Amino acid sequence: MKKIIWLLAFLPLLYIAFKLAWGFEYPRYVSAFIYEHGGAFLGSFPNDPLKFTADLLGITAIQFLIASLSVTPLRSYLKINLVKYRRLLGLWAFAYALMHSLFFFIADNEGSLFMMYTDMMKRPFVLFGASAFVILLMMAVTSHKKVFPRFVKWHKLVYLAAVLIALHYMMSQKVIGMNVAIYVGILAGLLALRLLKR
Amino acid sequence: MTIFTKKTWHINENEITDEKIYNERRSLMKIAAIAGAGAMMPPALNAKENYPGKSLNFQHNKAFGNLHASAYEKITTYNNFYEFSLSKDGPAKLAHTLRPEPWTIEVTGEVEKPMTIDMDKIISRFPLEERIYRFRCVEGWSMVVPWVGFELAYLLKKAGLTSKSKFVQFQTKFDPTMFPEQKNKGFFGNIPFPYLEGLRIDEAMHPLTLLSVGLYGKSLPKQNGAPIRLVVPWKYGFKSIKSITKIHVSDTMTRSTWNEVNPREYGFYSNVNPEVSHPRWSQVKERPLGAFFKQKTLMFNGYSDQVASLYTGMDLKKNF
Numbered sequence: 001m002k003k004i005i006w007l008l009a010f011l012p013l014l015y016i017a018f019k020l021a022w023g024f025e026y027p028r029y030v031s032a033f034i035y036e037h038g039g040a041f042l043g044s045f046p047n048d049p050l051k052f053t054a055d056l057l058g059i060t061a062i063q064f065l066i067a068s069l070s071v072t073p074l075r076s077y078l079k080i081n082l083v084k085y086r087r088l089l090g091l092w093a094f095a096y097a098l099m100h101s102l103f104f105f106i107a108d109n110e111g112s113l114f115m116m117y118t119d120m121m122k123r124p125f126v127l128f129g130a131s132a133f134v135i136l137l138m139m140a141v142t143s144h145k146k147v148f149p150r151f152v153k154w155h156k157l158v159y160l161a162a163v164l165i166a167l168h169y170m171m172s173q174k175v176i177g178m179n180v181a182i183y184v185g186i187l188a189g190l191l192a193l194r195l196l197k198r
Numbered sequence: 199m200t201i202f203t204k205k206t207w208h209i210n211e212n213e214i215t216d217e218k219i220y221n222e223r224r225s226l227m228k229i230a231a232i233a234g235a236g237a238m239m240p241p242a243l244n245a246k247e248n249y250p251g252k253s254l255n256f257q258h259n260k261a262f263g264n265l266h267a268s269a270y271e272k273i274t275t276y277n278n279f280y281e282f283s284l285s286k287d288g289p290a291k292l293a294h295t296l297r298p299e300p301w302t303i304e305v306t307g308e309v310e311k312p313m314t315i316d317m318d319k320i321i322s323r324f325p326l327e328e329r330i331y332r333f334r335c336v337e338g339w340s341m342v343v344p345w346v347g348f349e350l351a352y353l354l355k356k357a358g359l360t361s362k363s364k365f366v367q368f369q370t371k372f373d374p375t376m377f378p379e380q381k382n383k384g385f386f387g388n389i390p391f392p393y394l395e396g397l398r399i400d401e402a403m404h405p406l407t408l409l410s411v412g413l414y415g416k417s418l419p420k421q422n423g424a425p426i427r428l429v430v431p432w433k434y435g436f437k438s439i440k441s442i443t444k445i446h447v448s449d450t451m452t453r454s455t456w457n458e459v460n461p462r463e464y465g466f467y468s469n470v471n472p473e474v475s476h477p478r479w480s481q482v483k484e485r486p487l488g489a490f491f492k493q494k495t496l497m498f499n500g501y502s503d504q505v506a507s508l509y510t511g512m513d514l515k516k517n518f
Contacts, residue, residue, distance in 0.1 A: 047276035047286065047487045048339050115480075122475060172478070174337070175389060175459075177284040 001085060009092045012060045016053055019046050050107050057100035062165060062183055064093035069162065069190045076197070087143055090158075094140040101133050125171035132164035159194060162187050251416030256326035256346045265330045268341040270414050272487040277421045278335065279440060280388050281370065281377035293420035296376045296441065301425050303353075307367075307447040310358025317425050321411055324348035328415070329408065334470045334499045336434035340484040345429050347410035351403045359399070359447070366402040367452035368395045368428055371443035389459050395428065395439040396452035396466065398508075406431055406504055409442075432498040432505045434468045465518040469509070470499035474518045 022045035046052035068089035074080040109115040120127040135157045142151035166184045173180055249270055267273075279289035301317040326346055334340045354366070372392035374380040380391040401407060408429040411418060418424040423440025430437050436456050446452070456464035463477050472482045472495040483492040498505050509517075 044271070045488060047272050048485055049488070049490055050485050050492070051339070119480065122480075123478060125478070174478075175280070175284055 001082075002088065005085060005088055005092070009064070009095075012056055012096075016056055019052065020049060054100060054103050054107070057096055057103055058169070059183075061093050061096035061100055062169065062187075064089055064096060065158075065162065065165065066183075066186055066190065068093055069158065069187075073190065073193045077193075091140060091143065094136045097133050097136050101130070125168050128164045128171070129168035132161040132168060135161040135164075159191055162191060249414045249416045251412065251419060254321070254326055254346050254412045254415060254417060256328050256412075256415070258328045262329035262331060265332065265342045267330050267344045267414075268487050273341055273343055273413060274419045274421060276339075276341075276487055278337075278435065279421055279423070281379050281391065281393065281441075282421070283379065284388065289421035290419075292378070293424075295378060296420040296424060298417075298420065298425035298441075301371075301443070303426065303443060303445060305353065305357045305445045305447070308360050308362040308364075308449055309354075309447050310360060311356075313357060315353075317411075320353075320409075320426065324352050324409075326411065331408075331429060331431040332496075332499050332501075333429075333431065333435055333438075334484055334495065336436060336464070336468065336476065336479070336481075338479045338481070338484055339487060340493075340495075341487045343429075344414055345408060345410040346412035346415060347408040347429060349405050350407045350409050350428070351405065353409060353445070354402060354447070357447070359403075362449040363399050363447045364449045365399060365447070365452045366397050367444075367446040367448065367454075368397075368439045368442050369393070369444040369446070370439055370441050377441075389455055393439060394453050394455045395437055396454045397430065397437075399447075400508055401430065401505075404505060404508065406501060432470055432501040434470060436464070437468050467509075467514075467517050469505075469514065469518075470495060471497060471514055471518065473497075474515055 068086050071082050071086040071089070074082060105111060105116055109119055120130055139155055139158060142148060142154065148155075166187045169180060170176055170184055176184075275290045276286045277289040278286065279293065282289040282292040299317070302314050303317070303320065304312075304314045306312045326348055328344055328346050330342060330344045332340065333343050354363075370391075370393040371377070372380060377391070379388050382388045397407070409426055410423075410429045411426050413419070413422060418427065423438075423442075426442050427440040428438045428442060437454075451466065454466060456468075457466050470481070475481060481495055484495045485492050496502070
């Protein structure tokens, strides 16, 4: 199970690496080889590489967050116990959120704290995303066995992070399409299950 | 008295490159490009000398010839065409349901001679030229497109403007059998259809404003708004409405779709302006399609010299 999680965690990164690899120049025989053998399923260089990368990193973070939040309901309703993988799933959610945030900071805001600050102040969805990231960061830092018991109540903030992330995702769209609605719906469902349980 | 004012981009008859020579040059340039950047170019692209679509009879306008056009594959696989899909790669896959023939354009409202014209007549009657324009999307990406088209002014003059011709509204064809998303009325659906856009009459009559019927020398691919679309290069891309079937001239400011969907974010004018930040995207820079690095966005998308005078005295921050 652990191996499957690690494999799934690396797939999006590999995919991004392959897609972006098209953008570099290679000796002709190498590019010909890639085109002949890799083109069919990897496609071409992304039309909008910055958006492609940021979006995929963000979506993967949401997927891992959903996976880690599903652990408790899976145990209580379907008697599937994945509790021992929850930390790993959560840490991967954090890892992708970190890559997403860093990528946004470097590629979109050119690594300028001032630009990042202005962006957050002007665009609430950036602020929401950043706030959610701070919560995930706190959770990642306090997730070690030795300190976790002392911070366990703080980890309930993950539901606040989920709400912020849902808002962040929805508000970044021009029109809320079906795929966005599905992710937000799942997050809302998980939150509802949590509230029902109390 | 007719006053002829010579525009900076006016082409003299003797300056026009013969289409045959032009095409030969293009293929020569292509061969050179392939030889030079062969490493980067997938082999299959080398064979793609002929783009799909009907060949058009046009003249290349050199005044708009010095930009390096984005690759055909980029222009035709990254589209916002919500009548087919909310995704960028969706339209290229789904637009096969569009039937560009037969097609008519209706010109109505405050004109001397309201008319309905057939697409064939439009293509044969108006002087088609190729202009390579910058295209900047409000979402922050950009490309450079070799459009083939004619100045909208020719059509409007043919219909005859009156003192009441103050604004022009354009409408995308409404036909859910061609545009499947037009059926979508769900909550997580889409924008309202038919898609509407508008221009002030001086913007519509401006010689930069084109009705485009093709790109890369061929008739418009369906995902790019076949058979005829607007091109207003100094405005954000959504103003350049696709698959037009109605042009309505009126004396009051017209409705436009994005402005109605979200007036806080999309103004009627929507001129490309790096100084006016959008609530969702900073507009200072843009991501050229296929590039790793962003580039600076130019005022009026680089067409200030030609169009800035249209807006003298206007607060562009308020009239965004």
